[in-house]
Amino acid sequence: MNVTLFIPCFVDQLYPDTAFNTIKLLEKAGCSVQYNPKQTCCGQPAYNAGFWEDAKEVGAKFLNDFKESGYVVAPSSSCVGMVKSGFNDLFTNTMDHNTCRTLQGNIFELSEFLIHIAKRDYFGAELEGKAVYHDACSALRECKIKDEPRQLLSKVHGLEMLEMADTDTCCGFGGTFAVKFDAIxxxxxxxxxxxALDQKADYIISADISCLMHLQSYIDKNHIQIKTMHIADVLTNGWLESTEY
Structure with missing residues (x-):
């Protein structure tokens, strides 16, 4: 199965190990992973800030970069949500309408791709401790993802998954929201x-790196004994180099 990888800005610039772990995970699921080095941003920052013309320019490049691809997979529910939902505002009834609709049907967040397309939920990962899962707003509301990451995480050896209160409530990042309304x-x-601490969790896991970056910055600032992890990093944790695919 051929897959084209989309690595969002946050992952590319700040969490490159998550990108490489995504590749390892997809390859272990039996995929041949391609990467288009011309790719940049999906246009979400400009879109969320209200600069739709700028977002449309960046989004048009995104469509051009991926229009020849089959399956497109990204380790970010936020960016996938932008393509699936935000692009409707930018490209409906334009010359890029059909290209947009095709790509919207082909792009997947990592966990939903593994469960629904690759049909794999066990990858031999190991992680000792207790964890809670944070439902990122984009994953839950735009991508309709809830059970998929939990199914994958339930197969990680040594990891006890717990449900925290208000798991589907926003973490407070929201892109420019965190800048404009920092106290809130x-x-x-x-x-x-x-x-998460009420559950005595060791980890907060999510499919959206921007949420985790926001939470980890608060954790570090206040010296709290808990750690955030992206689901791709969890599902590749404990692998040996000699592990056969």
Missing amino acids: SSAMAEQKINN
Whole structure:
């Protein structure tokens, strides 16, 4: 199965190991992974800030970069949600309408691709401890993803998955929201982390790296004993180099 990888800006610039772990995971699922080095951004930052013309320019490049691809997979529910939902505002009834619709049907967040397309939920990962899963807003509301990451995480050796209160409540990042309303954003992060601590969790896991970056910054600032992890990093944790695919 051929897959084209889309690596969002946050992952590319700040969490490259998550990108490489995504490749390892897809290859272990039996996929041949391609990467288009011309790719840049999906246009979400400009779109969320209200600069739709700028977002449309960046989004048009995205469509051009991936229009020849089959399956497109990204380790980010936020960016996939932008393509599946935000692109409707930018490209409906334009010359790129059909290209947009085709790509919207072909792009998947990592966990939904593994479950529904690759049909794999066990990867031999190991991680000792207790964890809660944070439902990122884009994953839950735009991509309709909820059970898929939990199914994958339930197969990780040594990991006890717990449900925290208000798991589907926003963590407070929201892109520019965290800049414009920093006090509210920090309070929302605090609430999310306290809910995880109430479960005595060692880890907060999510499919969206931007949420995790926001939460981890609050954790580091306040010296809290808990760690955030992207699902791709969890599902490749404990692998040996000699592990056969």
